[in-house]
Amino acid sequence: MRASTDRTLAFLRAARVSSRQERRKNSAYVVYLVALFAVFWAVPLLAAAARAGGRGDWHGETARQLTATLPWSAPLLTALVLLLTMRNAAWRGPVRVDLPTLHWLLPLPLARGPLLLPRLRAAVLRSALVGPVVGAVLGYVLYVAGAGAPVPLAVAGAWAGLVAGLTGVGAGVLVERWGYGRPFWVGSLAVAVAAAVLPLWSGPWGWAAQPLVAAAGHGGPWAVGAGLSAVCAAGALVVAWRSAPLIPAAELRSRATLASQVTASLFALDLRQTRAAVRGPRRGWAARQRVRLPMPRRRWLLVPWxxxxxxxxxxxxxxxxxxxxxxxxxxxxxxxxxxxxxxxxxxxxxxxxxxxxxxxxxxxxxxxxxxxxxxxxxxxxxxxxxxxxxxxxxxxxxxxxxxxxxxxxxxxxxxxxxxxxxxxxxxxxxxxxxxxxxxxxxxxxxxxxxxxxxxxxxxxxxxxxxxxxxxxxxxxxxxxxxxxxxxxxxxxxxxxxxxxxxxxxxxxxxxxxxxxxxxxxxxxxxxxxx
Structure with missing residues (x-):
């Protein structure tokens, strides 16, 4: 099977040269647009914000409350990123295949690893690029609000974004492998309990936020938190790497179909259809639940019931x-x-x-x-x-x-x-x-x-x-x-x-x-x- 897989993928690499070149051109154009936006909009805005922060224009009561609540708001924000990643994996997921691959390659007796692991590698690379940028910008905003020095806050924010992104990729692969219901609601319950009991040291979200909280002036063993979050992210990626080849074909087929439907509805500006397609897998899981309230005895209570x-x-x-x-x-x-x-x-x-x-x-x-x-x-x-x-x-x-x-x-x-x-x-x-x-x-x-x-x-x-x-x-x-x-x-x-x-x-x-x-x-x- 491995030899057959290697021959098939080698043939596809030779047959898809033109399509790969077209994708590279599209990717280069996207990178050009992002760089253009950064040069003409993002950098001047960040520079103006830095000047305003240096003058103390944003050091008001709201900024002080934002800084004071950082020990619990930062872990909750990180936990929210993880939960949103798991929700996204219910219809899209880190490991995705296109429709030609779905129809022509998945039914064949080929090894799943060489087919799916490159897609997981691309998802990890995207998270490793986007997460630190977003986290660094958030840390810089905290500096503008008067939380601390710019470089430590930006570095700590980048670390939090990197760890949250990589851990989210691993959690998304688990949702693809085992389905939406169990991993998502177990994770939601863990986050709820952690938020109610001890948000800073309750899990990956708290460990990843510890360097950012320390850089904002709240102190704490940030090195321990950074080490634990690194171990957690590495463990999540290892589990994802082993679980990706085991994703059922039905899950891959469902996500490829839903992704095409979402793209078509977005081009048609039909946001209702987009939302229905995205929520389809979660609604199917919810429909299997048997939670029931007692039947009302009066007609006017029927609709509220x-x-x-x-x-x-x-x-x-x-x-x-x-x-x-x-x-x-x-x-x-x-x-x-x-x-x-x-x-x-x-x-x-x-x-x-x-x-x-x-x-x-x-x-x-x-x-x-x-x-x-x-x-x-x-x-x-x-x-x-x-x-x-x-x-x-x-x-x-x-x-x-x-x-x-x-x-x-x-x-x-x-x-x-x-x-x-x-x-x-x-x-x-x-x-x-x-x-x-x-x-x-x-x-x-x-x-x-x-x-x-x-x-x-x-x-x-x-x-x-x-x-x-x-x-x-x-x-x-x-x-x-x-x-x-x-x-x-x-x-x-x-x-x-x-x-x-x-x-x-x-x-x-x-x-x-x-x-x-x-x-x-x-x-x-x-x-x-x-």
């Missing part, structure tokens, strides 16, 4: 919703002392709250993709959209209420009042459907074609509406330090507007209305613009 059961069967949504809600609470606590960045922090607060709501309205999004799920329910499609807001609204209120009790500020009370608007904006996004062709085509104006702007507005209209209605009230509350009846009334009115918008969007999607609101507005405004 279904939504709650669906979220329990896909606990990743609940975890991400809780994380984004915690981020919103934390950012809202930073807003009063943000100074000139108060507007940006306020917008980020509501943006995090919107992302939490978007995670929790997943049942509504699934229903908009498949109308048959709502066939036997005794509601119209518009009323059903409002019923889908019950469970996300209750969960988000409970999560943000815990933060409001913890901080006890007026800004957190305003954030609680903004929950209906955030849930309504998430429903608008859930029921937007496929983007109409006329939105992307746009129209010609003296300032250029309106297609790209219309596409951005079409995709982001839910979050844009929620932010436009709720952000001014939250900003006024944070600045004045008081939350009264007027602010509460405004936020409740904003919630009614957004929920009504979500209801009308669902009705329009179910009714099959072909013309979009943006298209109708464009047809009316273009004659006025001449």
């Amino acid at each position: 279904r939504d709650a059961t669906g979220l329990l069967r896909e606990p990743g949504r609940l975890v991400w919703g809780a994380l984004w809600a915690a981020a919103a609470v934390w950012l809202c606590g930073l807003a009063p002392d943000a100074g000139r960045g108060q507007v940006a922090v306020t917008v980020l607060t509501l943006g995090a709250g919107y992302l939490a709501a978007a995670q929790l309205v997943e049942p509504a999004r699934l229903e908009s993709d498949d109308f048959r799920r709502a066939t036997g329910l005794p509601y119209t499609f518009g009323a059903l959209a409002l019923w889908h807001a019950v469970v996300p609204g209750v969960l988000l209120l409970l999560g943000l209420a815990a933060g409001a009790i913890l901080y006890g500020t007026s800004g957190h009370l305003a954030l609680l009042g903004a929950v209906p608007a955030l849930v309504g904006g998430a429903l608008v996004s859930a029921y937007r459907g496929a983007m109409p062709v006329e939105v992307l085509i746009g129209g010609e104006t003296p300032m250029g074609n309106t297609g790209p702007l219309q596409a951005v507005l079409w995709y982001g209209r839910g979050v844009a509406g929620a932010l436009a209605l709720a952000a001014p009230c939250l900003l006024v509350t944070v600045r004045q330090g008081g939350f009264g009846v007027g602010e509460l009334g405004w936020l409740l009115l904003a919630g009614l507007v957004m929920l009504g918008w979500g209801r009308s969007t669902a009705r329009r999607l179910r009714g099959g209305r072909r013309r979009s609101v943006l298209g109708a507005a464009r047809d009316r405004l273009l004659p006025l613009l001449g």
